[in-house]
Each structure stands twice: as structure tokens, then as C-alpha cells.
Amino acid sequence: MVELKNEQVVTITSTSPFDFDSTIYKPAHFPSNDMRWEGGKRWQTMFWHDERLGLIIENKGTVKKPKILLHIYSRKELSKEFISSIGDEMGLRFNLELDLKNFYQAVKNDPLLKPIIKRFYGMRPMHHGSLYEYLIISILLQNATVRRSVSMMQSLFEHYGTLLEYGSQKLWCFWEPAALAQVLEAELRGLKVGYRAKSLIRISQTFANNEINELELRKKSNEDLEKELLKLYGVGPASTHIIMFEVFNRMDYLKHISPWEQKIYTKLFFNKDYEKELVPVNEMIRFFAQRWGKWENLAINYVWEDLWWERRNEHIPWLERLIRL
DNA sequence: CATCAGGGCCCTG
DNA sequence: CAGGGCCCTGAT
Numbered sequence: 001m002v003e004l005k006n007e008q009v010v011t012i013t014s015t016s017p018f019d020f021d022s023t024i025y026k027p028a029h030f031p032s033n034d035m036r037w038e039g040g041k042r043w044q045t046m047f048w049h050d051e052r053l054g055l056i057i058e059n060k061g062t063v064k065k066p067k068i069l070l071h072i073y074s075r076k077e078l079s080k081e082f083i084s085s086i087g088d089e090m091g092l093r094f095n096l097e098l099d100l101k102n103f104y105q106a107v108k109n110d111p112l113l114k115p116i117i118k119r120f121y122g123m124r125p126m127h128h129g130s131l132y133e134y135l136i137i138s139i140l141l142q143n144a145t146v147r148r149s150v151s152m153m154q155s156l157f158e159h160y161g162t163l164l165e166y167g168s169q170k171l172w173c174f175w176e177p178a179a180l181a182q183v184l185e186a187e188l189r190g191l192k193v194g195y196r197a198k199s200l201i202r203i204s205q206t207f208a209n210n211e212i213n214e215l216e217l218r219k220k221s222n223e224d225l226e227k228e229l230l231k232l233y234g235v236g237p238a239s240t241h242i243i244m245f246e247v248f249n250r251m252d253y254l255k256h257i258s259p260w261e262q263k264i265y266t267k268l269f270f271n272k273d274y275e276k277e278l279v280p281v282n283e284m285i286r287f288f289a290q291r292w293g294k295w296e297n298l299a300i301n302y303v304w305e306d307l308w309w310e311r312r313n314e315h316i317p318w319l320e321r322l323i324r325l
Numbered sequence: 326c327a328t329c330a331g332g333g334c335c336c337t338g
Numbered sequence: 339c340a341g342g343g344c345c346c347t348g349a350t
Contacts, residue, residue: 030332142333148347149332194345199334236334260332324331324348 004054004073004166011060011069012087014096018066019122020059023094026126027308030146032153034161034172035128044128045164045173048086051078052173054166057090063122066096073166095124095249103295110291112269113299116306125301127246131214132207133174134247135232138239139199145324155191156200177207199234206232214247222253245297252294257281263322268303 025037036043040059045052054073061067070087072078091097100122107113127134136156140149157172160180164173180188181204188197206212212232217225225248229240237256244253257265265284266274292299311319 138332143331143344143346144333145331145347152346189345192346195334195343196345234334238333242332258332259330322332 001163001165001170002052002075004052004075004164006074006077007166008072008074008078008083009069010072010083010087011067012091012096013061013068014066014091014094014124015099016066017063017100017122018061018096018124019063019120020061020066020068022120022123022305022309023126024057026305027312028305029127030141030150030153032150032172033157034174036169036171043167043169043171045171046086046128047130047133047174047176048089049082050176051075051082052162052164053086054164054169054171054173055086055090056167066122071167073164092249093128094126098124098249100124103298106295107292107299110299113302116302120302120306120309123302123305125246125249125298129174131212131217131243131247132177132203134243135203135235135239136174136200138242139196139203139234140193142196142234142239147324152191152193152196156193159191177204180204181208196234202233203235218248222250225250226253245301251297254285254288254296254300257284260322264304264307264319265300267318268307269300 021039024042034045042055042057044055044057046055047053051074056069056071056073058069058071059067060069070090072083072086104117107117129137137149137153140152144152157174160175160183161172162175164171180200183201185197185201188200193200212228217228220228222244225244226240229235229243230237235243238258241254241256241258244250262278262281262284263274266272266277266279269284269287270279272279288296288300307316307319310316
């Protein structure tokens, strides 16, 4: 375990409106021991340019006047440039520059979104981690129930990650790609990740060899980016779909809906019993494009997040059956 | 006890 | 382009 004793603090801001809790905490993401959330505060570990960091993201503002305090814990003192690069990166990952007012204007007459936007006014989509980290997660999601994905993630943390102690928390930090790149497949299979071992290793090698650059990919068009992602071993249309939205913030890329999402969407958007009648994926894709155009993924995400926040407050039997946590 | 699908993907024919 | 196989787990 590594204790991070050095603390530096920066202020970051967001366009308005900004809702802190629904942006920095996503109940739809599966739980993992690299983070902790309580109202107004999120602890999150971060592997950034060879440093293992502990972050505390703290709300000091309001929806109208956003202000976020970013506490950065590290082993040694960090340069001013390094600190500000972390602030910039978090701004991107948390979509703090996104102009939500355009979105709200575009969908202002939508009866489904109206009450949700009222409840989550200022919510942004977010993923806290890097492309590499999200690729690992998306591979763990493949062909597995949520419970199994959670246990594979924890197992990987315990074998290749680093336990950090800071801000009275102990949380796991991701490994660098090179650490997994040289592991033997049999060793990984010993951690019960199954056939995913090969994908985890090959993707780690791609990153360790610098054959892929997240910052460069950000500049690419949807089409080119999709092509680059699909080239990665173990990445298909389902993983590409979630990465395009969650990592690269593409609001207008929707080509795939997984069976699990299809069931939930059938209920949420078409108000039908998915056990009797599943709405076909192609029909869904046409429907979303026509209804919400270039904002489609954000619109869907608002409905999706609303459901998962509701699940925190009350038992939703049909959803529980689908999650199998 | 056996069988099967789960927030897919690769490879083969 | 369809379909088999893949690791493991809990539900049936």
C-alpha cells in the first residue's frame, strides 16, 4: 500500500448549468474499488503520466455558479503544469465545457425528457478514466453478468493495481498498460477472466508499445474513430458504442444496442413488456435519430440515468432481474 | 444433476 | 454473412 501524503488543491469550473452529484456519480456504472462517492464529494484514483494519484472532487458551487475543488494527493510535490494538466483532463472527462443549453433548447418540447431534465438540470455524461481503462472495463463487461464483471475488476486490481491511501480512504489505482502487456495468458486465466485474458493482454500491448494515442483519437471524425477502435483485438460494435459516447463524448454515434439495453429501452421508450415483445434494434435506432437527431445519445442517457437514480431510492423488480448483481 | 445465457467477439467455412 | 466456440457463474 502506498500512502499519498502530499496534497495540492486547484479550482476548476464548468459551464452553467452544472449539477454536481448527477455528473460526478453514475449509479449506472458498476461499482469498483477505485472510487467512493458521498453527496458533494467523490474520491477517485488516477494513473496519470506515470504517477499514481488520489483525487477528491468536491462541490463548492451551485447549479448556476459551478465551482469544483480538486484535491490532488501524490507521493511527491507536483509541478504547476502537471497539476493544471490534471484539471484540464478532468474537465474533458466530466464534459465541463459541454453547452447543455443548446441541448435543452433542442428538446424543450419533448414530454418524456421534460420532467427528467427538471430533476437533473445540469447533468453531464461522464467517465472518470482513460481510454485504456475503459477498454479494460468494456472487455470485462463482455458476455458476463454484472456480478462477474465486478469480481474480475477487483481481482485485476488486487494483482496488478496499487492500493493507495489518502484522504482517510484506501482505494485501488489502475496499473500501467506495460504491467499487463507482459503477463502470460495462463496467469491471467488463473484470475478467472476466461477467454478475455487474450484481449486484455493484446490491448495492453498496443498501449505499452505506443501504437495508440488517446489525444490524437479525440480529434478524429466518428467514422475514423470507429475504425481505429474496431481494429483493437477484442473490441467489437458493443464496446465501440459505449466508448464512443462515454470516452469520446460523441452524442451522435448510435449503431448498436446490446440485448440488455434493448430490453430496458423497450420498456422505457416504447412502454412495452420486453418479455412479450422486443422492439427491433433497427427500429429503435431510426426512432432515436428521428426524435433527437445529433443529441440522441445524450437524450437516451438522461432517461437511462434517471432510471438508475430511481433504483437507488426504490426497488425496481424487473430491473433487478436484468442486472443480476 | 444438466443446461443455458449473460451489457460479445473472433475465426472459420 | 452465419454460426460455433469461448471462461465462468448463477438461475432454472
